[in-house]
Amino acid sequence: MTNGRQIDKAQRVVVTGIGMVTPLGIGREEFGGRLFAGETGIAEIASFNTNAFSSHLGAEVRNFNPRDFISVKNIRRMDKISLMTAAAARLALNDAGMQITAENRDRVGIVLGTAFGATDITAQFLQTLFKDGPASVNPILVPNTVMNAAAGHTSIELGFRGVNTTVTHFAVSAENAIAYAAAEIRRGTADFIFAGGADILSEFYFQALTKFHALSPQNGKEESCRPFDRDRNGTVAGEGCGIICLESLRSAEARGRHPYCEIKGVGMGSSPIRPNVWPRNPDGIQQTLHRALKNAGIAVHDLQAIFAAANGDTHLDAAESEAYSQIGGSPDEQPSIMAMKGVLGESFSGGGIRACAMALAIEKKSLPPTAGLEHPLESLAFVKDEKKGLEIDNAALAGISFGGTYCYLILGR
């Protein structure tokens, strides 16, 4: 992937379909419409009672009716994360103009990223085990306690029999999944891979996040998600699933499909910090971004936009914004920076949803606005209002995780 122009079309990986089930909407029309209009998916949590907590906001998926997407016979075996994943994958499949047949199904795969999997089912299972004893455990729940359940159910529902993998590496789960999927397409082990991320907001998980002091409000300030803002005070918990359909440029052209964008480069890295803490300095972030640029064969000034990882956390946002402020290049050459978690919350595998947003942005030649940003940490080219008429040759998707893991993807037209 070192020089996109010179590589043959079988080696170039493109995005030809997107599908999402998100707090901002389901499917590209609703999601894209609300995202670019600057609407928010954050509201008072409705699916469980938050009275006992200091945080009450969440970015929940609403009005999701699995029956619109999934066959009745499979629905009853599926849990929330599997339903969202199968629905998003079906949307991506339809958007890509694909149909699964006996001829192509062995070469269609899914690579899903999930940070925490089915935390609702795991809690339910353990509750029965400890309260009522081993004899009361429900075997029907068992398959869904495993993190690869969502990809497994999705494959059964849609008939994907090729490469099937679940990546779970906290907040880079989706980015790592997409990177792996792109590599598999290039290696020729599959013709189509549906890749992205899915995580859900469960009560137990929400409670754990509050106990780990991850959520807004902190410092006695108002509860809100304000990425890169000096007044940020923690993130807001989110959920959702975003899936992109990857195939080679040769395959897309043969099918007469115009791709949204190309996956031009991947960079991965880490910094040796303690597990569970967000990075305290920009070193690993910068190093990884530069690896991705090098992998794509481009320089900083070739980058028009960065879809940031910032989520309102004190340390994450400071480290990420410092990294971009030292990225090099003259001020007018610096990439536009936008953060989506102000409207989507932090779902940890939200890189899948952000990848869908990037595909739309590249197609629309427009960057969606960043919500919740009033007093930026650094004077970077933040996209406060929708930025229109921008040819996006190259944009970076930032994957940054607590525990010091990074994955940057370079997407472009």
Place this chain on the structure above:
Amino acid sequence: MKKRIVITGMGTLNAIAGNADDFARALQEGRCGIEVIDLFDTGGFRSQTGGQIKRFVPRDHIPPEFSIKRTSRADQMALAATIEALRDAGLYPLPEALKEKTGIALGGGAGGLLEGEEFYKDYLSHPGQNAKFSALASLFCASSTDCIASVLGLTGPKSTFMTACSAGATAIGCARDFIADGHASVMITGGVEPMSRLTFAAFNALKSVDPETCRPFDQDRAGLSLGEAAAIMILEPLESALQRGAKIYGEMLGYGITCDAYHMTAPDEQASGAVRAMRTALQDSGLTADDIDYINAHGTATPVNDVTETRAIKEVFGKRAYEIPVSSTKSMHAHTLGASGALEAIVSVLAIRQGFIPPTVNHRQSDPQCDLDYVTSGSRKADLRAVLSNSFAFGGNNTTLIFGKYSEKGAAHD
């Protein structure tokens, strides 16, 4: 030309051995580690046995300068196996200049669930009290990856895979690709799976465990035995291994991943997914069915797996299926789920390096539907050119790995 990638170090902790050398001996002796579990109370369950790592003292393996505060049993097992593997590869301590080129890809399973369960039990029995959520700090399996990278000071790529019983194998495949694609020059890869109540309860609830000891390919087999393990190997490009004069255990030749898309917990009886995984791996390795000298089977000893896998092997290898020794080492170290693909990768590589075929132990009565050579009367000496290892999982995930004997010319060209 494809970059050749070799194994230069290995480390493991499992029910039958506390390191890789001992593991090779145990496999040749046919040592069985399936015994009564004392890690937690197994009262009320169908089975009380498993392949538990007994007498695990983390500090026997992990030097005092590495903090293991707030780490789980899984983290400690994985770290111990990693240190052994790096030392074995002559890369411990890891040279400063290699840190940014060294990555880690692990297959995980229950992670810190054993500790998480203690917390959850406490939390349920004292509602409203301030339960110590810090006990969940290492709950998820990616924590083991982060823990190792942090302790060793790595700045290369990190990834964790969770595809149930094929996770360890999948991680090794991905690690190979990270090197092939230039993302890393050295990969620490493998899998870790600790025993946990949830896992134990889950397999008991599904009635897929044998109440006594698993008997792969036996007519009376009644299910699997659960186990735990950490299994780590060091992968690097052949050139750099030769350059630094490293011991070369064998070559990572290829892998294949497929999905049944059939049922969440039962294999497709047509075995299409398993067949395609083996074929994809052969293709990726540039080998044919004639080049495989030993198959390390998934061989869980559930009634359906062993018949299905046997059918799949026949489909891929044709008449030759009857000539290739096939064994399930799960009969000795038990089914270590997320670690099993990696543990059995180590079995495969040890078999190649030391020239033996490990047996299937506990076998008493032949099953007419399982009619291959399962190596049921002890290990054999053999010169192995290439070994194929299967891992099939819940969710219909199938991963097949192929390892080869190292020779200058390449695998199967002796």
